[in-house]
Structure formats: C-alpha cells, structure tokens
Amino acid sequence: MPKWLKISLKILGALILLFILLAVGVTVYVANNKEKVLAQVIKKLNENLDGTLTVGDIKPSFFSNFPDVSLALKNVVIRDRQFPKHHHTLLDSKDFNVSVNAGALFRGVISINYIGINNASIDLYTDSTGYSNTAVFKKGKKDSIKADANEGGSSTQLKKFSLSNVDFTINNQKSHKLFNFAVDDLNGKMTYPDTGWHANVHLNVLAKNLAFNTKRGSFIKNKQITTNLDAGFNEKTGRITVKSNDFDIGGDVFGLNTMFVTGKGDDSFAFHLTNDKLLWSRAAALLAPNIQRTLNKFNLDKPIGVKAIISGSFGGGDPYFYVTSVVNDNRLTIPGAIIDACNFNAVFTNENIKGKGFSDANSIIRLNKFKGSYSHLPFTIDTGSVTNLEVPIATGNFRSKFPVTNFNNLLGSNVARFTGGNAEMNLKYKADIVNLKLNKPVVSGTIDLSNVGINYIPRNLKLTNSSISLNFTGNDLLLKNIRLQSGQSIVRMEGQVKNFLNLYYSAPEKILISWQVTSPQLYLAEFLGFLNTAKPSGKPAKRANSDNVIEQLATVLNNAKADMHMRINELHYRKFLATNVNADLLLSEDGIRINQVSLKTAGGSLKLNGNLVQKNKVNDFIVATTISDVNVSQFFYAFDNFGLTDLTNENLKGLLSARTSTTGSITNTGDIVKHSIRGKVLINLKDGALLNFKPIKSVGKFAFPFRDLDNITLSALNGDFDLMGDKITINPMEISSSVLNMDVAGVYGLTNGTDIALDVPLRNPKNDAEITDKEELKKKRFKGIVLHIRAHEEEGKLKIGWNKNHK
Incomplete structure (x- = not known):
C-alpha cells in the first residue's frame, strides 16, 4: 500500500473516531445534564413567548441530524396567557424534535437549526374581539438576533422544519374564517x-375546511x-x-x-x-x-x-x-x-x-x-x-340565423311544423332569473322569417311562401311586411300589440293584436281551420305563466285576441264570389266576432254582422244581414240554395233585397248543420219570376189546369218568414203574378210537417195588366170566385185539397 494512502486512511479513521467520541460525549453530556439541557431548551424557546411552554421529557438523538444534536422533546404544550378564558391550546405535540448545534451546546449555548413537530395539534385561535392566542409569540428584532449570533449567543434561524400527523387549525371568530388541515407530511x-x-x-x-366565511361554507372541503x-x-x-x-x-x-x-x-x-x-x-x-x-x-x-x-x-x-x-x-x-x-x-x-x-x-x-x-x-x-x-338579472345581445325547419325540433307537435324557409333573429334581452331560468324577459329587436312553409297545428292552417317580420319596441310588438299564402290565397298584413311583453306572461288572454289585412284574392275554404277550437293537438295549454317557452307560446297563441281590419279585392267560398270586401273581425279563443262586413256580390251588395262561438266539432253562429238588389238566381246558387230542395236558383229570377236575423250551427268543414237555422227573414223581390216551381205547379194542376205555370212573373214580392230548424213559417203573404194571384200562409216543412193555406181567385190577373191605379187593382184582385186550398202532409205524402178550415 502506498505510504500516502496509509497516512490518509489513518487521518480519516482518526476523524471518524473523533466524531464518534464527540457523539458519545454529547450523548453522555445530555444524559448526565438532562435537567440542565431541558431547562436551557425551554428557556431558549420561551425567549420569544408571552405565555407558557411545558415539556414532559427530553432525549438526545445524535445521528438524526448529524452533525447537529437532535433533542426529542415529549409532550410539548404552548399556551398563551388568556388560555383560561378561551381554552384553545396553541400547540400540543406528543413529539417535538429540535436539532441544536453540537459545538454551541458544549459552550452552554442552544442554537436551533431544525424543528420537527409530530403527532400534534396546532390551533391558531382569534376570538370575536380580535384577540389571538398567537399573542404568545413576542415580536423579535432581526438586529438583536444578529447581535446575539455575533456575540456567540443563540441563533433562532431555522434551516429545516417538518410536520407529520398534525392537525392544523386557523379559527378566526371575528372574521368568520375557519381553516383546518390534517398534515400528513410537511417539510x-x-x-x-x-x-x-x-x-x-x-x-x-x-x-x-377552507372557509373564508363560515356563514357560506367551506371551499375544497x-x-x-x-x-x-x-x-x-x-x-x-x-x-x-x-x-x-x-x-x-x-x-x-x-x-x-x-x-x-x-x-x-x-x-x-x-x-x-x-x-x-x-x-x-x-x-x-x-x-x-x-x-x-x-x-x-x-x-x-x-x-x-x-x-x-x-x-x-x-x-x-x-x-x-x-x-x-x-x-x-x-x-x-x-x-x-x-x-x-x-x-x-x-x-x-x-x-x-x-x-x-x-x-x-x-x-x-x-x-x-x-x-x-x-x-x-x-x-x-x-x-x-x-x-x-x-x-339575478340577465342581459345580452342574441343573434341567430338558420333554416326554419330547425324549429321543428324545438316546437314538437303542439304548435307548428315548418316545411321550408329561413329565420334571422337580432334581439337584445333583459330578464329576471328565477330558479335558474329566464323569467319574463324584456326583448327589443327583430325576428324575420322569409319564404316560410308552415302548418299551424291549433287551427290546421297550412301556409306556403310566407314571410313574417316581428319588431319588439319597448313593451310593444310590431308585425311588419307579413305575407301569407295558403293555396291560391295571398294575404298581406301589418299589425301591432300594445304592452305585449307585460301581458305575454301575466295575462295572455288580454293580448290584442290589431291587424290591417289586404288581399288581392282570398279563398275562404283554405282558412276553415279557424272554425276549429283553438287547442293544440297535445295536452291543453296552461293559462298560468309557464317556465317552458313552448308551453307559454302555445298558451299565448290560444288565448290572445286578434282585431282584424280586412280589405279584400276578391273573396271566394265554394260557389260564392264577392268583391270589394271590407270586414272587421275579432278572433279570440272562444270564436269570431264579425263586425261591419260589406261586400259586392251577384250584382248587388251585402252587409253582415254576427258572432261565431267555437265548440268542439260544431260551431254556433248568430248573423244579421242586409241584402240589397242581388241577382236572386246567382245569390241562391252561391249559397247552395240555403239548403232548400224545392226552391232553387233554377226556379228564381229577379232582384232580391232582404234582411235576416238568424242563428244556426256550422261544422269545422264549413257546412251548415241541417235544420239548425232559426230566425227571421224579410224579403223583397223586384222584377221577379218563378220558373218551373213545383209547389205552384202542383196547385195549378188542381185549380188551373189550362194556365201556363212554367214562367210566372212577379212585379213585386214581399215575404216574412220565420225559420225554425226544418220548418219555415210563411207569415201571410200576397203573391201577385202574371198567372195567378194568391195569399199564402202556413208552414213549409223541409223534411215533413208542411201545412200551407192558399187563397186563390179564379179570375185571370192577365186582364189586369193595364190597370195602373193601385186601389182599383187591389179591389179586383180577389173579385169573383176564390178557391181556398190546403197543401199538407199526410203519411209522408203531400196532399192538395180544399181548406175546410177557412173562414
């Protein structure tokens, strides 16, 4: 082994031994001076406390934060001076670990570099007056801390800290704040x-708990x-x-x-x-x-x-x-x-x-x-x-443009079905929000529908190539540039609804649409849907304010009234043709009121007032008419002879004027219910003629077999009739004609019950044609022999005989 390596290993071993000896020495020191060290730690920790800090026990643990000495404090409790009043302990820790500088410890100084809090609860409490138990901590000054460090004193600057299994609470009663955390690990x-x-x-x-305001609850709970x-x-x-x-x-x-x-x-x-x-x-x-x-x-x-x-x-x-x-x-x-x-x-x-x-x-x-x-x-x-x-109040600018067939998904089958066209909306709205839904919005702007095909289900009305423009201004609704086409009928309309937005939800039955209607030609049969009861095909519309936009729209359409001022060049209904039609109509949920209708027809004129009350399948009407100088044959033809079978347009000629006041019933298809008409009819026929009229011919065969009854001219005829279902009462009526004169009275039965009395002079009135004096003509009218004839039904057959009851 090289010499330098041997020397290095010896030095390293010596250092390790030194540290071990140091560790043993510190451990021995702390063990032998536990009370002294504990007192030093408590004293140090209490330097910045204005309250009490208690520690149950202290143990050294040198290698935990080597080279610092770790002191394990048990049952550490910190409380402020006001604890007896509020009972909130600031800190209650079962394990409170403190690391201190080993060298400083031998000099009798506590320098804390690490604090670890385990198995503890921390409660930072503030009462309703604003006092906090954090007042236990005195506010220190950095300068003094630095001075202590420079003079060899203790330093309170921590290098490390940790919390484990700690319940941490900030409870501020004054500001109603409550923050509570279960700390698993914080270091x-x-x-x-x-x-x-x-x-x-x-x-x-x-x-x-993370409650910035305990009255409103916690965030991220x-x-x-x-x-x-x-x-x-x-x-x-x-x-x-x-x-x-x-x-x-x-x-x-x-x-x-x-x-x-x-x-x-x-x-x-x-x-x-x-x-x-x-x-x-x-x-x-x-x-x-x-x-x-x-x-x-x-x-x-x-x-x-x-x-x-x-x-x-x-x-x-x-x-x-x-x-x-x-x-x-x-x-x-x-x-x-x-x-x-x-x-x-x-x-x-x-x-x-x-x-x-x-x-x-x-x-x-x-x-x-x-x-x-x-x-x-x-x-x-x-x-x-x-x-x-x-x-809440919602406001905004709403815009939309789409094919109107897209409406069908929204409307369902209760209100309308669109078959073509385009819609464009440009609206500003303002509305209350009730239960998170828009309520009674105030709307301004326009809704335009162009080239629209639509089936309006409540009235079974089908429109094609139609256009509608709605303009919301203030609380009013203006309806402009409206073109409606149904079959051959073309209608142009302008309208307005006063106070529309207020009434739309609160009182739809008070909505009145004022219309100005013009038409070059109108085929009334194409609008027979208005005879139907105005109810959608689904469940009945509610009268109360509905939060469903479609239900509310159906309710409004069914309950609103329409005041229509109509000017029509040509009006067609089956065989009937009228020109220069002027009419004022009021349409409501219950029916149609007809006011001041005037028109030209059959060479004359007609004025009409009345009311149509709508029911389920049959509608009742009350009508008063004034007819002036119409061609009686054309007039009867136009109205299908008013349900008569014996007297038809083929039997009549002349100019008819009449006044009627009748009631009756009409079906949803526009047909008069048989025998439903009741009322009064007054007629005046000028330059008239009866052509091949079977009841007169029947009498003529019995009384005047040699006279021509196929063409009977009437200079004037005034009649007074009472209509009673299938019976027509003929009030005493004088008939002066070119063939015979007669007085007629009785009952004419449309199905049965005919019983008519006829007083017929035998003299031929043809000889009186040259007489111009009315008084003289009246005297000669019943001069000579007069036949008293009775036409009545027996066993379903009409019998002609003498009137034995005549006086």
Whole structure:
C-alpha cells in the first residue's frame, strides 16, 4: 500500500473516531445534564413567548441530524396567557424534535437549526374581539438576533422544519374564517438572505375546511393537497410569496401563485390559481356548498381552462373573487336545455362596481363571444351578463340565423311544423332569473322569417311562401311586411300589440293584436281551420305563466285576441264570389266576432254582422244581414240554395233585397248543420219570376189546369218568414203574378210537417195588366170566385185539397 494512502486512511479513521467520541460525549453530556439541557431548551424557546411552554421529557438523538444534536422533546404544550378564558391550546405535540448545534451546546449555548413537530395539534385561535392566542409569540428584532449570533449567543434561524400527523387549525371568530388541515407530511429547508428568508417546502395535507366565511361554507372541503412550494419573505415589503407548478387538489393540478402581506395592521392574502384542463363537475366540488348547489345544475362535458384570483384580508369580510374561463367546442347543460357546439369566454367577479363591496348583490357573470346550438338552432351572444346574484338579472345581445325547419325540433307537435324557409333573429334581452331560468324577459329587436312553409297545428292552417317580420319596441310588438299564402290565397298584413311583453306572461288572454289585412284574392275554404277550437293537438295549454317557452307560446297563441281590419279585392267560398270586401273581425279563443262586413256580390251588395262561438266539432253562429238588389238566381246558387230542395236558383229570377236575423250551427268543414237555422227573414223581390216551381205547379194542376205555370212573373214580392230548424213559417203573404194571384200562409216543412193555406181567385190577373191605379187593382184582385186550398202532409205524402178550415 502506498505510504500516502496509509497516512490518509489513518487521518480519516482518526476523524471518524473523533466524531464518534464527540457523539458519545454529547450523548453522555445530555444524559448526565438532562435537567440542565431541558431547562436551557425551554428557556431558549420561551425567549420569544408571552405565555407558557411545558415539556414532559427530553432525549438526545445524535445521528438524526448529524452533525447537529437532535433533542426529542415529549409532550410539548404552548399556551398563551388568556388560555383560561378561551381554552384553545396553541400547540400540543406528543413529539417535538429540535436539532441544536453540537459545538454551541458544549459552550452552554442552544442554537436551533431544525424543528420537527409530530403527532400534534396546532390551533391558531382569534376570538370575536380580535384577540389571538398567537399573542404568545413576542415580536423579535432581526438586529438583536444578529447581535446575539455575533456575540456567540443563540441563533433562532431555522434551516429545516417538518410536520407529520398534525392537525392544523386557523379559527378566526371575528372574521368568520375557519381553516383546518390534517398534515400528513410537511417539510422544508430555509435560507436567510439579507432581504428575509427563503424556503422550499414539500406539502401533503388533507384540507378538511377552507372557509373564508363560515356563514357560506367551506371551499375544497376534504380534498387532499400535494405539492412542492417555493416560498419567500421580504422584510422591507412585509410580503410572503408562495409559488407552485404542481399544486394538486384532489387529483386536479393547478398552478399557484400566492402572496401574503403582513405587518400592515390588517394582514391580507391573494391566491392566483390556473388550470388549463379542469372538468366543470370537479371545479364545482372545490367550492363552497351554496355555490356547489347552483353549479351542479349546470355542466360542461369537456375540460375547460380556468384562471382564478382570490384575495382578501385575514382581518374579516368576504374575499374578492375574479375568475376567467375559456370554453371551446363543448356541450353545456343548463336547467331545461342542452347547448351543443358551445364556445365562449366567461368572467365572474363579486365586485362589479368598484367600492361597493364583495357580495352576491355586487357580483356579475360576463359572457363574451358566446356561440352554441340549442335544439339545432345556432346562435351567438355578442355580450351577455348576469348581475346581482341575490336577485339575478340577465342581459345580452342574441343573434341567430338558420333554416326554419330547425324549429321543428324545438316546437314538437303542439304548435307548428315548418316545411321550408329561413329565420334571422337580432334581439337584445333583459330578464329576471328565477330558479335558474329566464323569467319574463324584456326583448327589443327583430325576428324575420322569409319564404316560410308552415302548418299551424291549433287551427290546421297550412301556409306556403310566407314571410313574417316581428319588431319588439319597448313593451310593444310590431308585425311588419307579413305575407301569407295558403293555396291560391295571398294575404298581406301589418299589425301591432300594445304592452305585449307585460301581458305575454301575466295575462295572455288580454293580448290584442290589431291587424290591417289586404288581399288581392282570398279563398275562404283554405282558412276553415279557424272554425276549429283553438287547442293544440297535445295536452291543453296552461293559462298560468309557464317556465317552458313552448308551453307559454302555445298558451299565448290560444288565448290572445286578434282585431282584424280586412280589405279584400276578391273573396271566394265554394260557389260564392264577392268583391270589394271590407270586414272587421275579432278572433279570440272562444270564436269570431264579425263586425261591419260589406261586400259586392251577384250584382248587388251585402252587409253582415254576427258572432261565431267555437265548440268542439260544431260551431254556433248568430248573423244579421242586409241584402240589397242581388241577382236572386246567382245569390241562391252561391249559397247552395240555403239548403232548400224545392226552391232553387233554377226556379228564381229577379232582384232580391232582404234582411235576416238568424242563428244556426256550422261544422269545422264549413257546412251548415241541417235544420239548425232559426230566425227571421224579410224579403223583397223586384222584377221577379218563378220558373218551373213545383209547389205552384202542383196547385195549378188542381185549380188551373189550362194556365201556363212554367214562367210566372212577379212585379213585386214581399215575404216574412220565420225559420225554425226544418220548418219555415210563411207569415201571410200576397203573391201577385202574371198567372195567378194568391195569399199564402202556413208552414213549409223541409223534411215533413208542411201545412200551407192558399187563397186563390179564379179570375185571370192577365186582364189586369193595364190597370195602373193601385186601389182599383187591389179591389179586383180577389173579385169573383176564390178557391181556398190546403197543401199538407199526410203519411209522408203531400196532399192538395180544399181548406175546410177557412173562414
């Protein structure tokens, strides 16, 4: 072996032996001077305490933190002077390990380089007056510490520290804060630059409670926190900074940047947390229960990027929150709806207005560049917000453009089905939020539907190539540039609804739509759906305010009234044709009120007023009409002879004027219910004629077999009829014609029950054609022999005979 190696090994062996001897010596010293050393340690630890520190026992453990001497203190208890009042022990540690400098120890000086607290509880308590049991620690000065070190005294600068199995609590009754951690493992190394101190810390704790305000509950409750921290303290600014790139909270890793400000009279804190891939449900689970309950009613399927700032004062009050989030191509679930292809930037803060405090009432959620698709309806919200979370109000700008067939997924089968066209919406809204849903929104802006095909289910009305423009202004709704086409009918409409937004939810039955309607041609049969009872095909619409937008829309459409002022060039209904039609109609849930209808038809005019009461399948009507100088043949033809079979348009000629007041029933298909008509009819026929009228011909064959009854001219005919279902009562009526004169009275049965009395003079009125004096004509009318004839039914057959009851 080389000589130099032998010498080196001897030196190394001597050093090892020296250290062993030193260790043995220290151990022996501590063992023989336990009480003295314990007293020194307690004295040293008590130098900065204003209270009591008790230690149960002390044992040396040289090799634990070699070359320092480790002292294992048992049952260490620290209490402040006010403990008898509040009963909160600051420190109660079963194992309290202290490492002291070995060389200093032989000089009788305690220099502590390491403290380890194990199997302990730490309770930092502040009562409602602001007093804290941390008052047990006296505030020392760095200069004096340095002086002590320079003079060979003790140094209180720790190089290492650790906590294991420690229950750590910060309980501030004054500011309603409660932080409680179960520390599994906390260890760190410290250095002391001129500016203060710096520490590298490993942390593994269970956050049992993190309540910035105990009245609102705890954040990250019962979450495991694992991280490596880089911490530092600057004496000049009084700031403690803590940073971490792997701050793991319950399996979610955050970036953490924290600052604590001390020595300013009101200690404050600020947390900056970031996470680029955080699931909504896991983020909600980190928050206080009152916030969780709300957030759990929402969800985002994919992870989102989140940045949060939480700052405040340990002295009291709610902390400040500022949270931003970026959502890309996500699926958002909200109460009552799912929004697909969702993208937006969100900001939440509980200080909307600076200086108004940190509270729900001063909170705001801002949404920017929101894009999504609701039930296949794509939309954007340029800017949206929810303010005052105590009484939430939502506002925003809503835009959307899509094929109207996409509406079908939303409307279902109760309101309407679209077959084509496009929709464009540009709306500003403001609404209360009740139970996390928009309630009674105030809307301004436009909704435009173009080239639309639609089947309006409650009225079974089908429209094609139609356009609608809705303009929300204030509380009013303006309906512009509306073009509706159903079959051959084309209708143009302009309308408005006063106070629409207020009535839409609170009283839809009070909504009145005022319409101005024009049409070049209208085929009434194409709108027979309005005879149907206005109920959707699904369950009946609710009258009360519904939080379902489709149910509420159906309720409004079924309950609202429409006041229609119509101007129609041509009106067609089966065989009926009218021109220059002017009508005022009031449509409501119960039926149709017809006011001041006037039109031209059959060469004359007609005026009509009435009311249609809608029922299940058959609708009742009340109608009053005035007919002036219409071609009676054309008029009867247009109305299918009013249900008469013996007297038809082929039997009539002349100009008819009439006044009617009738009631009856009409089916949903537009057919008059047989024998339902009742009322009064007064007629006047000028320049008339009866052509091949079978009842007259039947009488003529019996009384006037040699007269031509196929063409009976009537200079004037006035009639008074009472309609009673299948019976028509003919009040006494004079018929003066070219063939015969007669007085007629009785009952004409449409099915049975005919019983008519006829008084017929035998003289031929043809000879009276030259008489112009009315009085003379009246005298000669019944001159001569008069036949009294009765036409009545017996056993279902009409019999003609003498009227034996005539007086």
